[in-house]
Amino acid sequence: MSHRKLNDPEHLHLLIDAMLLLSDELDLHSVLDKIVTTATELSGATYGALGILSEDRQSLSEFVTTGLTPAQESKMGPRPTGKGVLGLLTANPRPMRLDDVSKHKKSVGFPPHHPIMKSFLGVPVFVGDKIFGNLYLCDKKGADSFTQSDEDLVLSFAQAAGLAVEKARLHRRLRGLVLVEDRERIARDLHDTVIQRLFADGLALQALANSVSPPKAAERINQIVTDLDETIREIRSTIFAMQQLSSKDNPGNFRTEITSLIDEIAGNAGLDVEINITGSQDGLLSAKTKEHLMATTRELLTNVTKHAKADRVWVEINFDKPLVLKITDNGLGYSPRAKNKGFGLNNVAERAAILGGEFSINKVEEGGTEVKWMVND
Numbered sequence: 026m027s028h029r030k031l032n033d034p035e036h037l038h039l040l041i042d043a044m045l046l047l048s049d050e051l052d053l054h055s056v057l058d059k060i061v062t063t064a065t066e067l068s069g070a071t072y073g074a075l076g077i078l079s080e081d082r083q084s085l086s087e088f089v090t091t092g093l094t095p096a097q098e099s100k101m102g103p104r105p106t107g108k109g110v111l112g113l114l115t116a117n118p119r120p121m122r123l124d125d126v127s128k129h130k131k132s133v134g135f136p137p138h139h140p141i142m143k144s145f146l147g148v149p150v151f152v153g154d155k156i157f158g159n160l161y162l163c164d165k166k167g168a169d170s171f172t173q174s175d176e177d178l179v180l181s182f183a184q185a186a187g188l189a190v191e192k193a194r195l196h197r198r199l200r201g202l203v204l205v206e207d208r209e210r211i212a213r214d215l216h217d218t219v220i221q222r223l224f225a226d227g228l229a230l231q232a233l234a235n236s237v238s239p240p241k242a243a244e245r246i247n248q249i250v251t252d253l254d255e256t257i258r259e260i261r262s263t264i265f266a267m268q269q270l271s272s273k274d275n276p277g278n279f280r281t282e283i284t285s286l287i288d289e290i291a292g293n294a295g296l297d298v299e300i301n302i303t304g305s306q307d308g309l310l311s312a313k314t315k316e317h318l319m320a321t322t323r324e325l326l327t328n329v330t331k332h333a334k335a336d337r338v339w340v341e342i343n344f345d346k347p348l349v350l351k352i353t354d355n356g357l358g359y360s361p362r363a364k365n366k367g368f369g370l371n372n373v374a375e376r377a378a379i380l381g382g383e384f385s386i387n388k389v390e391e392g393g394t395e396v397k398w399m400v401n402d
């Protein structure tokens with residue numbers, strides 16, 4: 026632990042104050058700002074910056090600074106990406122002190138309008154065991170260079186900074202999750218309560234329209250029923266949009282997404298549906314396969330509602346290798362003579378072929394149709 030090296034009580038106090046200052050901050054951007062300003066103060070630097078590494082750790086994706094005037098900042102152009110001396114710390118994440126940064130053999134010089142900086146102290150910041158970014162401090166006030174004790178102090182602070190970043194990230198993720206849950210709950214409520222109630226009201230009104238006498242009144246009531254239907258459709262598409270959003274934020278949610286698609290189509294057509302999902306590979310499916318599976322399910326179920334005259338449908342999905350989708354209805358049964366009537370089944374067959382799989386549709390003995398769609402991901 027690098028703070029054990031700090032034997033000046035004044036330094037320990039400074040460090041503790043700095044850590045406390047960080048510890049109540051939860052917003053990631055504010056945390057980053059505070060890290061830079063505090064490290065700059067602790068070390069007595071004139072300028073400070075925190076360069077945050079990109080995903081591949083090859084360059085800097087963000088550069089948070091302090092010490093520059095807004096005028097200086099706006100003149101300077103694009104932020105550095107971690108070339109020259111700034112990149113050394115990434116390649117070799119250890120503290121580095123220089124008396125004159127521009128004299129270093131890796132120096133690429135300052136860009137136009139950049140203030141000339143001389144003394145330099147660079148310290149890596151880790152989050153967990155991964156390097157997150159680098160603190161760059163320049164121009165020690167009232168001295169020619171930074172000292173070993175400046176380095177120790179900033180290094181200790183960098184540990185606290187890493188923890189604060191981790192905490193802020195966790196906080197951000199948790200808030201995201203709460204949002205997703207809220208959205209899902211609202212979508213469920215809309216579906217289970219609001220739509221059902223509107224639907225029931227619509228039916229009641231329809232019955233009423235048949236029993237009222239002046240034709241004008243019946244007409245008016247029927248108009249209201251039409252409006253209600255339109256409202257239900259609008260709510261359904263809102264639910265759908267909310268679920269799309271949730272699944273984007275929460276990729277593990279594909280089961281919910283496909284289940285609600287099935288429920289929606291079957292529900293709209295008044296079909297009794299039984300869904301049986303097995304297997305565990307759904308988390309590993311590619312976006313492409315998911316899209317093909319969704320579109321295929323939509324088409325096949327729509328066919329049942331359009332052509333089968335069924336009142337029940339069974340949907341089985343096995344998220345395994347291969348992935349299997351089976352849809353069975355208890356309707357009239359598919360006749361091969363119907364082949365090439367539309368585009369739907371051709372598309373479904375093509376989607377299977379694209380994914381190196383196969384597709385079959387058959388009339389079953391007891392009446393009804395069975396469709397099997399099997400692909401590899």
Ligand SMILES: Nc1ncnc2c1ncn2[C@@H]1O[C@H](COP(=O)(O)OP(=O)(O)OP(=O)(O)O)[C@@H](O)[C@H]1O
Nearest residue numbers: 328329332333358359363366367368369370371394
């Ligand atoms: N579940 C089913 N039960 C009975 N017949 C079916 C069933 N699914 C498909 N069919 C028959 O197969 C034909 C071809 O289906 P396909 O999906 O290719 O075309 P479509 O649904 O008629 O039109 P499109 O899909 O282009 O809107 C249908 O017209 C229908 O006669």
Ligand SMILES: [Mg+2]
Nearest residue numbers: 328367369370
């Ligand atoms: Mg079709």
